[in-house]
Amino acid sequence: AQSVAQPEDQVNVAEGNPLTVKCTYSVSGNPYLFWYVQYPNRGLQFLLKYITGDNLVKGSYGFEAEFNKSQTSFHLKKPSALVSDSALYFCAVSPPGNTGKLIFGQGTTLQVKP
């Protein structure tokens, strides 16, 4: 079965420190991979994607993600966390040939403390 796993329900980090939010996937073929962020009572906001090419992709607000095919992972990273980064983060995968469908992980709450 196709799935996405975010092993941490919550990640706590101090402002100014680097952060990592983990994601692994189980999808056959070469999937497209995405990260989204959700603020309270808001829809999902696109952060970045991996389609093909360089394994390190850069996105909005200083976020980046590293694709690792052998480990089927797509971890989200940021060198220096801000309090305003506190939100709910979702990893998602679009299976090959599965039009318009995103499979989401359960989400990870990021808490950045001053």
Next chain:
Amino acid sequence: KAGVTQTPRYLIKTRGQQVTLSCSPISGHRSVSWYQQTPGQGLQFLFEYFSETQRNKGNFPGRFSGRQFSNSRSEMNVSTLELGDSALYLCASTPAPESYEQYFGPGTRLTVT
């Protein structure tokens, strides 16, 4: 460009009733996908429409249906509402036909009592 808009933003219905939710995609986007978000099940794909045709469907009962109009606006309908249908319903659009990033609306919060 204006973002994805969804109406209404909040809705309260009674069990057994039916409801229709509306979604207007970003101008020029022709594909619309719908998702249900609940605390227990997370984000789940409902269906996707492109050029007024349903191209993909998730694992939801037939009470959940949708359609897309020639201007790419989409509606989803839930008949015979159950308490478990209470959720945030999110609509997303993408230029298509490729499944690249989707742009989400703010959602419709449906409460079934």
